[in-house]
Amino acid sequence: MIRTGTEYLEGLKDGREVYVDGERVHDVASHPALKPIVAAKARMYDLHHETPSLTFADADGTHSLLQAPPLTKEDWQKKWDGVDLVLRDLGGTVTRMGDETVGEMWSLADGRDVLASIDPRFAGNIDRHIREVVTKDPFHVSANTDPKGDRSRPVDQRDPDMMIRVVRETDAGIVIRGAKFETAAPYADQAFLKPTVGAWTDEKESQHAVGCIVKMGAPGVKHICRASFATQGSATDHPIGARFDEVEALVVFDDVLIPWEDVFFYRHTRAAQFIRGTLHRYSAFPYVLRLLHNADAMIGAAMWNARQTGLEKLQGVQEQLAELVCYREGIRAHLTASIALAETSPAGFLMPNQSILYAGRVLACSQLPVAMHTARELIGGQVCVTPDAAQFAGEAGEWLRKFYTLNECWDAEDRRRLLAYARDLLTSGYAGHRLAFAQFAQAPHFSHLAAVYRSFDFEGPLDLVRRAAGLSDQVMGKDKIGKAA
Structure with missing residues (x-):
């Protein structure tokens, strides 16, 4: 089958x-x-x-x-x-x-x-x-x-x-x-x-x-x-x-x-x-999951660069790597919670918790440009200026191997490969295309926010403030009438 x-x-x-x-x-x-x-x-x-x-x-x-x-x-x-x-x-x-x-x-x-x-x-x-x-x-x-x-x-x-x-x-x-x-x-x-x-x-x-x-x-x-x-x-x-x-x-x-x-x-x-x-009550899950994989790719590229260049122990570098990790773990937390608090759908399927899943989609998409810029800062400007592989193999290759070899652990070819990957992930035409795609693939950002608005239960926060502010018990009923009107 x-x-x-x-x-x-x-x-x-x-x-x-x-x-x-x-x-x-x-x-x-x-x-x-x-x-x-x-x-x-x-x-x-x-x-x-x-x-x-x-x-x-x-x-x-x-x-x-x-x-x-x-x-x-x-x-x-x-x-x-x-x-x-x-x-x-x-x-x-x-x-x-x-x-x-x-x-x-x-x-x-x-x-x-x-x-x-x-x-x-x-x-x-x-x-x-x-x-x-x-x-x-x-x-x-x-x-x-x-x-x-x-x-x-x-x-x-x-x-x-x-x-x-x-x-x-x-x-x-x-x-x-x-x-x-x-x-x-x-x-x-x-x-x-x-x-x-x-x-x-x-x-x-x-x-x-x-x-x-x-x-x-x-x-x-x-x-x-x-x-x-x-x-x-x-x-x-x-x-x-x-x-x-x-x-x-x-x-x-x-x-x-x-x-x-x-x-x-x-x-x-x-x-x-x-x-x-x-439409996206189920399909948003694998869509956001793909962005989790993309976050892992950015973290991996940035961390390998820090290790190759010996900057891993610098506090500033660690802080920026931690920012990428927070982005990544935020996505993972929303996916995990949407399963943990899943609900049975009208058709009898198990539907991810809608408010949590849609909020995770907003996080993953809206913060993706910020995460990409953080990764670019960590990897640095060499992603923009590194010659192609033909140059490394050509007559000028001796000089490129000299200046791209970092130490006895990291030779020029490993350095070139990492920078080529990071360029394609973060700064190439393909990277720009994928960024635009992520913002619109399921719907534009305003539609993402509308899905969050429709799926979130506002009754809890409303009741909290009603009690804390001392509003009359009748306001909840009046509010429902106002919404209906």
């Missing part, structure tokens, strides 16, 4: 329409811009066959535990351990690998009754797709952000294709047009296409209120990729970007047929509003 890496690669040969650098790609798995990250995903599939701790068995066979809906705290800890194992094996942090997007389907299941009350035809599709993700083991991603167009204009005055829309119904299903930006779509099997961030209170938006599964090789789906960092330098000089660039694409849907069995809702703004409010 778990596919092999070879089976995953074969599945990409479905005639999908992918464009890179202005040209049609005929073999996604071998194209230089996509080959490294596709190989990483294939390795993830093969690793499941080598590592029993990544799997579980039921009456239908053996499956990836990363795809299974969580029912216990132990399930969440196993998922955490599984992501740790996969990323350590790959040797880098990869965000879009399936486990962090399948949780959006579990959120759909939690809203099954709400969606069924809006349109009962599609409720069964949710349960079936959750099960098929487990049994068929697809590489499942999600499509979120639309081009949107000129947002100073009302939705009905823009080019309607600027947001995904339903253009007609057929006996076979709905037909959609528009576009979405999506990470990993060119080498994924399917995507959960859902409404973008918005209020979804105007019925004029209803044609854009659609949620469905789209096969990435379906007729009419076109993947127009951005330039890849994998082709902009060798892995010797760009050890992260050349191996782990998860290529985004503008995915164009040119009259794409979505079979009825793949539709969850359409032409319902209330459904879109509900989904946007609950």
